[in-house]
Amino acid sequence: MIKNISNLGDAALYCDFGTEVNKEINSKVIRYFKSIQKENIDGINNLTPSYNKLIISFDLRKKNFQTIKKLIENLNVTNDDKLETNRIKIPVCCDENFSLDIKRLEEKLQINRDKIYEKFFGKEFFCYMTGFIAGMPFLGDLENELQAKRLETPRVKVPKGSVGLTEQFANVYTFESPGGWNIIGNTPQVIFDSTKEKNPNLINPGDVVTFEQITKDQYYNNNE
């Protein structure tokens, strides 16, 4: 299933599953990621699944590229295993204080905000990967009508909880961070909880996510 394995530097494997971004390829990446995680191979100290790549880092004191490559090539990963997925609902408030880029988006996409929200909230998203900042989920796929480029000048500070769109993806800023996504709302839900030693991420690769619109009152009364 892996098309090619090369080295990324002297302490990592770069596993290439293809160039396209779709659920089928991403599911293969996630299957490998979960299988390797289960194997608990001594010396492997990080795995980074993404749309169509899997990077496997290892401790160069214990292992090297050739030994890990052999282990991965001999790993039996089948398409048959059902991927464990959770269904998660995220409340989002689109009050004008939160929907920082809705006006810009109306202009970019040439459709009004009601239509944008109708499409966004009616959609089921698939989590391709998490990262960049802790717990940030990359969710797809938005239909063509909702696809917009990043802001030309990224914000220095995107507020925590912001829900943004870019190209075919939606995401949630789990921390205040610089960023260039088109922000359409904000969630009071904690997406990354660093006090949890196990499963600090609410959303994980392979999960199915829907968004639910809430009012300002509901936003501030959220006990999460």
Next chain:
Amino acid sequence: MNKNYFEIKRAGINTTFQDQGRGNLYHIGIPFSGAMDNRNFQISNKLVGNEVNFPIIEFAYQGPLLKYFGENINFAITGDVKFIIRKKNNAIEGNCYQSFTLENGDELDIISTNKSVYGYLAVSGKFDVNYQWSSCSVNTKANIGANNGKKIEDGQNIYISNINKNLSDKKLNYINTKIENIRVIQGTNFDYFSDEGKKIFFEKEFVISKLSDRMGMRLEGPKIENIVDTNIKSEGLLKGVIQIPADGNPIIMLSDHGTIGGYPKIGVVISADYDKLVQLTPGSKIKFKKVELADAETLFKLYDLETQNLISQI
């Protein structure tokens, strides 16, 4: 309990608790973090009789001014650091790679790092810090690790427990050497760049920009021309990865880097050169030198052996 502590009279610029860092969390967006210069981190602990992976205080440029209260304790500083120990009646300038004793009321003034970025302070005891995912390393971006994931601040107290009762003086003869040539393995997007761009990358000098921190090091120099695409589909990053964004200026990922990114990877700094790379100050000139994987593996073995030798000499 906890009657031994430092009062932080001046925190310094970027003073944090660090240890060996935390693995196996890239997939949820958390990088290794940990001491930037692993060799100097381990040596500092050994100089005060600790296990090499004990929590230490890492500082950059200007260090902290600490006043000590409690029973006698040893400390050691590693790196290339100017510091002064102020006792009741006198003050002495300290030396790196040597342990000193602090008595109740003494002040340790870590003035600055000399022509280097990071220095390490270890004490013969254990800083009372909280661990997250088996590491105390502070990641200020995600507020993870000791001190609520924040830098050490003016006015706070830092408590120390389990002070070693046998304070023995230790010393190591060691001088940090500097490097100008950073050895690099070609990256997975090497062919995104023009022949001229590739040539520039391995032949010309680059200057380290002021916009460098624990997350990354930005370089300035001749632009490296991309002939394929200035973006790739976002994928994993590692420390040492050199990305070239659309402006043509390289960025090297360092220990607190974002875990995924979408700029083409022209190269990766070899593991053997990482500790030296992070110590280069803004304004320093560097050149990249191409090496093959097998050579990089050998060079790391040698570097690691050298580190182990230094530790065993203490």
